[in-house]
Amino acid sequence: MSFNDNTRLDTSQVQDRRGKGRGGMIGGGIGGGLVLLVAILFGVDPALLDGLAGPATQEQQQGPGEQEACQTGADADARTDCRITGTVNSLNAFWPAYLRDYDVTYRQPETTLFAGSTSTGCGNATTAVGPFYCPTDTTAYFDPDFFQELVDRFGSSGGPLAQEYVVAHEFGHHVQNILGNLDNAQQDPQGPESGGVRVELQADCYAGLWVRHATEVLDPQTGLPFLDPLTQEDLNDALSAASAVGDDRIQEAATGRVSPEAWTHGSSEQRQRWFTQGYQSGDINKCDTFSAANL
Numbered sequence: 001m002s003f004n005d006n007t008r009l010d011t012s013q014v015q016d017r018r019g020k021g022r023g024g025m026i027g028g029g030i031g032g033g034l035v036l037l038v039a040i041l042f043g044v045d046p047a048l049l050d051g052l053a054g055p056a057t058q059e060q061q062q063g064p065g066e067q068e069a070c071q072t073g074a075d076a077d078a079r080t081d082c083r084i085t086g087t088v089n090s091l092n093a094f095w096p097a098y099l100r101d102y103d104v105t106y107r108q109p110e111t112t113l114f115a116g117s118t119s120t121g122c123g124n125a126t127t128a129v130g131p132f133y134c135p136t137d138t139t140a141y142f143d144p145d146f147f148q149e150l151v152d153r154f155g156s157s158g159g160p161l162a163q164e165y166v167v168a169h170e171f172g173h174h175v176q177n178i179l180g181n182l183d184n185a186q187q188d189p190q191g192p193e194s195g196g197v198r199v200e201l202q203a204d205c206y207a208g209l210w211v212r213h214a215t216e217v218l219d220p221q222t223g224l225p226f227l228d229p230l231t232q233e234d235l236n237d238a239l240s241a242a243s244a245v246g247d248d249r250i251q252e253a254a255t256g257r258v259s260p261e262a263w264t265h266g267s268s269e270q271r272q273r274w275f276t277q278g279y280q281s282g283d284i285n286k287c288d289t290f291s292a293a294n295l
């Protein structure tokens with residue numbers, strides 16, 4: 001979705017670790033008892049995470065204060081990092097109001113932009129993990145360069161809603177953390193009917209739910225809608241991204257075969273269908289993947 005050019009972006013909701021030379025390690029990496037992060041591409045398999053998340057390296061140097069460039073909706077349309085910020089602003093305006101009807105208090109998550117690798121409450125992580133949410137520090141992490149990889153390596157279309165869907169999916173995990181559903185992924189991470197797959201498909205449904213309501217969400221600073229009306233092309237972009245990160249498609253590309261017993265996120269078809277379910281219904285009760293007989 002395109003942003004309303006005149007909406008104001010609130011960069012205070014996004015911490016920018018790019019170019020600050022950070023990358024300090026937190027001790028111990030991924031050890032027993034630590035809650036694991038949930039990533040867009042991979043599951044919560046500790047072996048995989050250990051393999052990917054080596055010591056945090058010096059983060060890539062970039063110009064200082066890049067978030068300073070993210071001031072308006074026009075900037076969000078022009079730059080990937082500003083689009084993440086604008087999407088975060090919209091999500092942080094949407095969810096508290098939506099959950100209030102269910103007497104649930106939404107606590108705003110942190111959002112961190114990084115380049116290359118970073119330390120988190122769930123251990124050190126690299127860009128290879130893809131965007132992820134860490135429940136321990138209630139933070140969503142994004143390397144903006146991933147979104148080019150989503151197109152080049154995973155074959156998604158590159159439109160704005162492809163990117164916004166990914167951000168909304170990670171915020172879906174935050175909502176699950178608030179509602180107490182995220183533990184299902186930690187306890188039963190793998191397999192076609194696993195808690196992990198149910199958690200991921202629900203996060204896709206929540207992303208669709210936000211998309212359904214997104215154009216009604218007003219920027220509290222200006223009173224203007226954050227986003228312009230949705231187009232069919234926007235929806236196609238979101239479905240393309242959901243399909244690109246399906247387990248069957250990633251497995252097929254990596255190994256030439258599909259192994260449902262190793263699924264952590266669900267198939268391309270399932271991810272598209274649950275996103276659509278959230279989008280079409282606009283109803284959180286229609287996102288109950290835990291009691292769904294057919295995923």
Ligand SMILES: [Zn+2]
Nearest residue numbers: 038039040200
């Ligand atoms: Zn996820």
